[in-house]
Amino acid sequence: MSGAGRIGAGALAAAAAGPAIAALVPPGVLLSLLVQACIYAILALSVGVLARQNGMVSFGHAAMFGAGAYLAGIGLGAPGQLPAEVALLLAVLAVTAVCFGLGLIVVRVHGIAFAMLTLALGQACFEAANKARGVTGGADGLTVALPREIFGLPAATFQRAEGMFLIAWLAMVALAALAALLARSRFGLLTEAIRENEERARFLGYGTVLPRAAVFALSGGIAAAGGVLYVLYNGFVSPETVHWSVSGSALIMALLGGTRTAWGPLAGAAVYFLLREQLVEVTERWLGLLGILLVLVMVFLPDGLSGLPRRLRRPRGAEA
Amino acid sequence: MSAPALSARGLARHYGGVAALRGVDLDLAPGEIRGLIGPNGAGKSTLVDVLSGRAPGSAGSVRLFGQDITGLGPAARRHAGLARSFQRTSIFPALPVGAQLELAARRVGATDAPRLLEELDLARLAAVPAQETAYGDQRRLDLALALVGPPRVLLLDEPAAGLTAEESLALADRLRELARARGVTVLLVEHDMEVVFRICERITVLELGAILAEGTPQEIRRHPEVVRAYLGSAAA
Ligand SMILES: Nc1ncnc2c1ncn2[C@@H]1O[C@H](COP(=O)(O)OP(=O)(O)OP(=O)(O)O)[C@@H](O)[C@H]1O
Ligand SMILES: [Mg+2]
Numbered sequence: 001m002s003g004a005g006r007i008g009a010g011a012l013a014a015a016a017a018g019p020a021i022a023a024l025v026p027p028g029v030l031l032s033l034l035v036q037a038c039i040y041a042i043l044a045l046s047v048g049v050l051a052r053q054n055g056m057v058s059f060g061h062a063a064m065f066g067a068g069a070y071l072a073g074i075g076l077g078a079p080g081q082l083p084a085e086v087a088l089l090l091a092v093l094a095v096t097a098v099c100f101g102l103g104l105i106v107v108r109v110h111g112i113a114f115a116m117l118t119l120a121l122g123q124a125c126f127e128a129a130n131k132a133r134g135v136t137g138g139a140d141g142l143t144v145a146l147p148r149e150i151f152g153l154p155a156a157t158f159q160r161a162e163g164m165f166l167i168a169w170l171a172m173v174a175l176a177a178l179a180a181l182l183a184r185s186r187f188g189l190l191t192e193a194i195r196e197n198e199e200r201a202r203f204l205g206y207g208t209v210l211p212r213a214a215v216f217a218l219s220g221g222i223a224a225a226g227g228v229l230y231v232l233y234n235g236f237v238s239p240e241t242v243h244w245s246v247s248g249s250a251l252i253m254a255l256l257g258g259t260r261t262a263w264g265p266l267a268g269a270a271v272y273f274l275l276r277e278q279l280v281e282v283t284e285r286w287l288g289l290l291g292i293l294l295v296l297v298m299v300f301l302p303d304g305l306s307g308l309p310r311r312l313r314r315p316r317g318a319e320a
Numbered sequence: 321m322s323a324p325a326l327s328a329r330g331l332a333r334h335y336g337g338v339a340a341l342r343g344v345d346l347d348l349a350p351g352e353i354r355g356l357i358g359p360n361g362a363g364k365s366t367l368v369d370v371l372s373g374r375a376p377g378s379a380g381s382v383r384l385f386g387q388d389i390t391g392l393g394p395a396a397r398r399h400a401g402l403a404r405s406f407q408r409t410s411i412f413p414a415l416p417v418g419a420q421l422e423l424a425a426r427r428v429g430a431t432d433a434p435r436l437l438e439e440l441d442l443a444r445l446a447a448v449p450a451q452e453t454a455y456g457d458q459r460r461l462d463l464a465l466a467l468v469g470p471p472r473v474l475l476l477d478e479p480a481a482g483l484t485a486e487e488s489l490a491l492a493d494r495l496r497e498l499a500r501a502r503g504v505t506v507l508l509v510e511h512d513m514e515v516v517f518r519i520c521e522r523i524t525v526l527e528l529g530a531i532l533a534e535g536t537p538q539e540i541r542r543h544p545e546v547v548r549a550y551l552g553s554a555a556a
Pocket of ligand 1: 335338339340358359360361362363364365366367407
């Protein structure tokens with residue numbers, strides 16, 4: 001089977017698993033936890049796309065996630081102007097467009113400096129969300145009332161775990177499939193080449209800023225889509241959503257799962273949420289334990305949990 | 321007379337207080353393979369960097385078949401037909417060898433990638449990530465990335481660096497065949513005098529950022545100052 005065919009088949013199988021999980025898990029705490037996990041998995045995916053295609057580590061992706069949530073919330077709240085579907089779509093497109101413009105500048109910054117820059121930009125967005133009370137509701141947050149129907153589905157579907165789980169699950173699978181297809185495309189190959197050796201790519205005749213900015217934009221758009229789902233489900237968004245610790249968590253999920261595959265960050269998000277749920281019961285220091293786990297994974301599985309199958313198939317030193 | 325394939329006038333470049341190039345003139349005839357030699361630190365790599373757009377010159381101009389390319393960046397120079405390889409291997413470590421060549425070929429609308437893989441003995445490695453191949457394979461990949469197209473003028477900065485004497489000669493012979501068959505003009509920076517004398521029609525000698533001598537291999541061999549400057553430092 002061709003690579004694209006495999007991705008398609010994998011995506012279909014994963015999509016089909018959604019209803020199965022929904023049938024097995026009774027509505028309740030666990031299911032709503034899974035909804036949150038899917039939504040944050042999309043954020044982790046966006047961080048992973050940036051790491052894989054651009055080789056860049058972001059400490060600021062909560063800003064894109066939060067911007068998607070705020071813009072969708074504001075769009076839905078503006079009475080009788082835009083159809084809800086258009087407002088949601090515009091939220092994602094606006095974040096994507098802004099990230100493209102921003103990308104043209106920030107992708108010229110590399111390594112640690114880029115990570116610091118994203119951290120600073122992210123915190124600037126956090127401050128803005130706090131200060132712009134008129135638009136964002138400031139520290140109190142923004143409460144969003146959904147219209148009666150969105151995309152032909154009753155609003156309640158989006159705000160109950162049974163309904164939202166399927167929606168978030170399918171969105172997550174579709175976006176991961178998109179990321180996997182991108183990585184296999186000509187454009188994906190070019191961006192990976194630029195990641196590996198930007199100078200040589202230029203000497204092969206390629207401009208390197210536009211492709212990198214495009215990846216940054218795509219990554220921002222994926223994060224914004226996660227934010228849109230977030231606000232639909234919770235009917236609320238506050239500056240906490242934009243806080244750097246959210247960016248940090250997304251990065252932990254992406255690294256835990258590994259960024260060499262599109263599904264790695266998703267697996268990382270699942271492990272993060274399920275483990276946190278268990279650890280919180282046991283100790284307040286769950287974050288510390290999670291940190292230790294991350295260190296162990298980084299040391300023994302530099303490609304993250306998604307590197308495990310490969311590692312098992314081809315033990316160290318047995319590379320082709 | 322037709323325009324030179326590559327023509328440089330008055331190229332200069334400084335690193336802080338160090339003048340790495342001090343007014344270099346160079347003319348390559350279409351189709352020739354020119355050797356560029358000189359002791360360590362003579363400015364050979366700096367000259368290739370300025371010619372290829374990697375480093376700006378502080379003075380001077382570069383023309384490619386008469387077209388002024390002085391102000392162009394590396395990517396634009398590649399499109400104009402000027403390609404280069406690197407003294408320190410510059411490839412895409414995690415990507416498969418074949419994919420790298422495809423990427424290089426696609427940009428310039430070339431169709432010779434598969435053939436070049438065969439000719440440089442890389443076809444068997446097409447699916448292997450470059451970082452898992454031998455050093456010699458990586459050197460030939462670096463060369464292949466520059467040669468695909470083919471470009472009109474090729475700047476090679478010690479393509480045989482780090483290879484054994486035997487491997488160097490083999491690579492040089494292959495290079496001469498490939499360049500001749502494609503009509504590519506080559507500027508070859510090379511430490512190994514045997515290689516240079518074997519495949520270059522003319523040789524330029526650089527010392528302390530300036531041209532010391534230029535001529536046929538026979539003339540260069542007999543040039544007293546070249547013998548002094550070059551053999552002196554090569555022995556060190
Ligand atoms: N990036 C740099 N910063 C400072 N000085 C440099 C730099 N690159 C080269 N130089 C200096 O410029 C001069 C020319 O160096 P260059 O690398 O061009 O020589 P070369 O002829 O290629 O030598 P080699 O045979 O060792 O490759 C040397 O004095 C070198 O120290
Ligand atoms: Mg050099």
